[in-house]
Amino acid sequence: MSHPSIDGTALPADDEERNGWHKKKLLLEKPRAEEVNKELENKFRALKGITLYDSPASPCSRRVRMVLIDKEIPYQTVEVDLLKGEQIHPAFLKLNPNGKVPVLTIFNIEGLPNCVLYESNVITEFLDTVIPNVHYGEHALYPTDPWERARVKMWQDWELGLTDDFSPYMLQNMVGVAQRAAFPSRDALEATLQDDLPEKQREMILQTYDGTYRTEEELSHHAMGCYQSLLELEKALNGQDYLMDFLSIAEITLYPRLHQFGSAGLPIQGSVFPNISRYLGNLWGAVRKSEPMKQWVEHLTLSMVPGVLVKMGNFRSGKKVKRFSGSTVLSRVFQLASQTRTMDREMLKREGEVQEGEFLVHHYSTAAEPLQVQLLLMEKGAKYSTMKRGFVEMIGRPHGSAGRFRVRHGNRILTGSRGVLEYVDSVTGVDLTLPALYPKDPLLRAKCQQWQAWEQDFYCQDMVYLLERKVVAQKLHDRYDMTNLDELLALQNDVRFLATFLHIMKLYMSRVVRGTEMWEKLGKTYGHLVEGDAARVGNVVMYMELIRKRLEYLDQYLKNKDYLVGDMLTFADICVFCRLLFLPGTGVHISEKLYPNLTTWMGALRQRENFGKIAEEVETNLGKFFIPEAS
Numbered sequence: 001m002s003h004p005s006i007d008g009t010a011l012p013a014d015d016e017e018r019n020g021w022h023k024k025k026l027l028l029e030k031p032r033a034e035e036v037n038k039e040l041e042n043k044f045r046a047l048k049g050i051t052l053y054d055s056p057a058s059p060c061s062r063r064v065r066m067v068l069i070d071k072e073i074p075y076q077t078v079e080v081d082l083l084k085g086e087q088i089h090p091a092f093l094k095l096n097p098n099g100k101v102p103v104l105t106i107f108n109i110e111g112l113p114n115c116v117l118y119e120s121n122v123i124t125e126f127l128d129t130v131i132p133n134v135h136y137g138e139h140a141l142y143p144t145d146p147w148e149r150a151r152v153k154m155w156q157d158w159e160l161g162l163t164d165d166f167s168p169y170m171l172q173n174m175v176g177v178a179q180r181a182a183f184p185s186r187d188a189l190e191a192t193l194q195d196d197l198p199e200k201q202r203e204m205i206l207q208t209y210d211g212t213y214r215t216e217e218e219l220s221h222h223a224m225g226c227y228q229s230l231l232e233l234e235k236a237l238n239g240q241d242y243l244m245d246f247l248s249i250a251e252i253t254l255y256p257r258l259h260q261f262g263s264a265g266l267p268i269q270g271s272v273f274p275n276i277s278r279y280l281g282n283l284w285g286a287v288r289k290s291e292p293m294k295q296w297v298e299h300l301t302l303s304m305v306p307g308v309l310v311k312m313g314n315f316r317s318g319k320k321v322k323r324f325s326g327s328t329v330l331s332r333v334f335q336l337a338s339q340t341r342t343m344d345r346e347m348l349k350r351e352g353e354v355q356e357g358e359f360l361v362h363h364y365s366t367a368a369e370p371l372q373v374q375l376l377l378m379e380k381g382a383k384y385s386t387m388k389r390g391f392v393e394m395i396g397r398p399h400g401s402a403g404r405f406r407v408r409h410g411n412r413i414l415t416g417s418r419g420v421l422e423y424v425d426s427v428t429g430v431d432l433t434l435p436a437l438y439p440k441d442p443l444l445r446a447k448c449q450q451w452q453a454w455e456q457d458f459y460c461q462d463m464v465y466l467l468e469r470k471v472v473a474q475k476l477h478d479r480y481d482m483t484n485l486d487e488l489l490a491l492q493n494d495v496r497f498l499a500t501f502l503h504i505m506k507l508y509m510s511r512v513v514r515g516t517e518m519w520e521k522l523g524k525t526y527g528h529l530v531e532g533d534a535a536r537v538g539n540v541v542m543y544m545e546l547i548r549k550r551l552e553y554l555d556q557y558l559k560n561k562d563y564l565v566g567d568m569l570t571f572a573d574i575c576v577f578c579r580l581l582f583l584p585g586t587g588v589h590i591s592e593k594l595y596p597n598l599t600t601w602m603g604a605l606r607q608r609e610n611f612g613k614i615a616e617e618v619e620t621n622l623g624k625f626f627i628p629e630a631s
Contacts, residue, residue: 004225047105063118063120096118102118104117115443122449122453124142128444151424152413153416154416155253158229165225166266173324184318200546227326232272233276237275265326360384364394364405366467367405373421375574376571379574380608392473393505395503425571426438437574439565471587471625509522509526555598561601573605
């Protein structure tokens with residue numbers, strides 16, 4: 001069977017001998033697979049009471065535990081084994097289609113609705129809304145004032161953005177070390193994985209064991225990104241005990257992630273980050289109950305004597321994997337820190353004065369987030385203008401790191417996406433008859449927020465690879481050629497691209513032909529970044545299949561529904577609609593034959609004047625890069 005490639009050409013057929021061996025292997029292992037399936041279906045069945053589907057080492061799970069414990073909410077725990085891939089088993093995906101922990105289920109609890117909640121920030125907001133404070137004093141974790149609420153959610157977006165740079169370090173220096181200490185060989189680890197584990201997850205787990213998930217060069221750039229973000233936090237904490245004037249959800253969100261920095265090989269040195277060090281020390285007493293003793297000992301050991309665990313893991317596995325220390329890049333980050341302050345001042349000048357009550361939206365042609373805000377503003381009848389920004393700034397930032405996405409409201413600066421949308425809805429259309437697009441009901445609001453998380457995860461996990469290699473790579477070549485190549489190479493000394501320059505060059509080199517003048521210029525330094533043909537073909541097929549599975553899920557959900565949540569338009573519809581407008585850039589199309597319910601939903605929304613305008617804007621800006629639908 002042949003598969004369409006990202007460029008529309010045919011990919012090689014599968015090797016019949018290999019397929020035959022694989023089918024035989026599956027046949028031999030079928031009884032074991034059926035037994036595991038039954039065990040997991042039983043493990044993830046609905047339980048009475050409040051149940052947290054948890055992974056002790058997960059910072060996202062920990063912040064939910066912190067709220068449950070401090071609010072004195074009784075709950076039971078079901079531990080999800082992430083290393084074995086239990087989070088992507090069909091039984092767990094019924095709880096969370098994103099395949100992540102934590103998940104919180106509530107059944108048969110007086111005064112609370114029966115529900116399944118996923119995404120840690122959604123869960124903590126729901127709990128803070130429906131269950132009164134216990135230990136947090138007079139202030140709610142989530143402030144009710146729109147601006148204060150937006151500020152804490154901007155810090156949640158900031159923490160989410162750390163994922164782009166922090167996760168590779170966590171996998172290299174924490175997960176990989178634990179794997180090699182637990183399993184004597186790669187085969188021993190692979191034997192514990194589910195047979196139907198998607199190739200993407202299987203490859204990541206095994207590369208983590210081998211210590212090859214990222215190169216030392218790549219990890220160095222990710223470390224710069226992490227420390228750049230910490231400089232922003234260090235500045236915000238100057239003279240402050242908390243990020244607000246009181247302990248808020250910002251602390252509950254940030255602490256579990258920051259607590260892992262030392263274990264991950266990114267030490268937060270008191271001499272370099274005195275404010276953050278003081279901040280973490282002050283919070284320790286309030287949060288220590290949320291970390292199981294086993295994880296506390298592991299984190300302490302990884303932070304204090306990491307070499308011992310690395311040697312133990314290497315001895316047991318026979319590997320020679322070293323632990324990377326991100327602190328080696330600190331001097332370079334500080335050398336360029338003054339650039340950030342200068343650029344901040346220049347940005348304010350460029351934006352000019354924004355009238356009170358009006359909005360200025362920073363627009364990136366390859367990003368859905370600005371369109372989501374624009375569409376929300378249009379639906380609310382609010383005044384706004386846009387400012388074009390370079391698409392290069394968003395490359396390698398699927399989670400929106402460092403507040404790259406920005407909105408001005410008068411003199412207020414908002415960054416991120418989740419907090420921005422809610423703020424916009426709260427302060428616009430107050431005198432109009434139009435209903436709020438953020439439901440007031442806590443459960444309906446949580447469902448909307450989960451759809452927003454779903455579409456962002458869809459992009460980060462499944463869409464971004466294909467979009468970057470088709471649309472973004474071509475835009476890079478349209479922007480930089482032999483006449484201005486020095487401008488492209490100069491990005492490596494620009495503070496905005498410290499963490500992403502290698503990724504930018506990887507995309508650029510993907511379209512440089514060997515033997516050309518361009519290759520002669522760049523090949524020696526950046527040729528090693530070019531993805532091999534076999535890897536590229538495998539990734540294209542894999543990601544196209546993952547996208548199709550997402551669309552199948554969405555199509556089934558939309559059966560007999562006009563809207564994603566409830567019986568009226570919400571910001572959930574806005575977020576998912578805007579994301580799907582970029583699908584043609586992946587080579588996957590929403591056809592009526594395959595996705596009838598999704599096609600009907602998209603068509604009905606597009607009939608609305610504002611939705612139609614946004615769709616036309618995407619097609620005008622990016623249509624020439626989109627892959628035509630096969631006949």
